[in-house]
Amino acid sequence: MTHVLEPLLHDLAERFRFLDEEISKMQVPPEAESCRQRIHRLVSIGKNRIDSVLADPDIGRPEFAKNFYHTYKRLCELAQAVDEGPLFCAESVSGRGSFPD
Amino acid sequence: MSEISALSHEYEASARLAEELNEAILTIKKSRLHQRIGLTEDQRKILAGTVAALRQQLEAGQGGAQSEFLPQEMVERLSERHRPRMAYFLDDLSRTVSVLGNDLVPLDDSIIGVLDEICDAADETASAVFRRMRRR
Numbered sequence: 001m002t003h004v005l006e007p008l009l010h011d012l013a014e015r016f017r018f019l020d021e022e023i024s025k026m027q028v029p030p031e032a033e034s035c036r037q038r039i040h041r042l043v044s045i046g047k048n049r050i051d052s053v054l055a056d057p058d059i060g061r062p063e064f065a066k067n068f069y070h071t072y073k074r075l076c077e078l079a080q081a082v083d084e085g086p087l088f089c090a091e092s093v094s095g096r097g098s099f100p101d
Numbered sequence: 102m103s104e105i106s107a108l109s110h111e112y113e114a115s116a117r118l119a120e121e122l123n124e125a126i127l128t129i130k131k132s133r134l135h136q137r138i139g140l141t142e143d144q145r146k147i148l149a150g151t152v153a154a155l156r157q158q159l160e161a162g163q164g165g166a167q168s169e170f171l172p173q174e175m176v177e178r179l180s181e182r183h184r185p186r187m188a189y190f191l192d193d194l195s196r197t198v199s200v201l202g203n204d205l206v207p208l209d210d211s212i213i214g215v216l217d218e219i220c221d222a223a224d225e226t227a228s229a230v231f232r233r234m235r236r237r
Contacts (some may be wrong), residue, residue: 051163071120
């Protein structure tokens, strides 16, 4: 059974794959490298978590919907924090950001 | 501590608690559905400890000592929600602690209901604090 959360989870998984790729190829000064690695680890954990939720055979069960929704919310917050924090700063500094100076 | 540090600390505590409770509830629900082993004895004891700390804090009210791992905002949410029937909620929490502490007693719907309610409060707190952090 397809659950209403599934498209949202697939969308978030795609977002995590994008973040994972961007952060893995991010060039930072040596003093910021440990920070980049820490954020990359967090993103990898998030990516694996969302993949495991999508692979869960109980994902379509209504009695689990609220719990999977909670998981989705925490992962969304992580993605947003990474997107608007380190990734936004790095892209602005490197001139790849979407906003003009 | 700066405001953003305090918010960050509050977010971390409520998000971690919400995740831990959510994972425990998922494990319990799955064990009941698929007739398989649920929480370990240690996991039940840890969960019982969390619920006992919450009960103690709710009973003590605002003047009481605050637990380090229970976000104050979450406790206040539950306190506000259950103000008209606090004695009954404290009883529910006591029963939950007692059942979780005894590995031989199965976890029934009422226990899951109580855990779900605490989890909801932790989840709402994490979301609210996250929104406040983004506005800073």
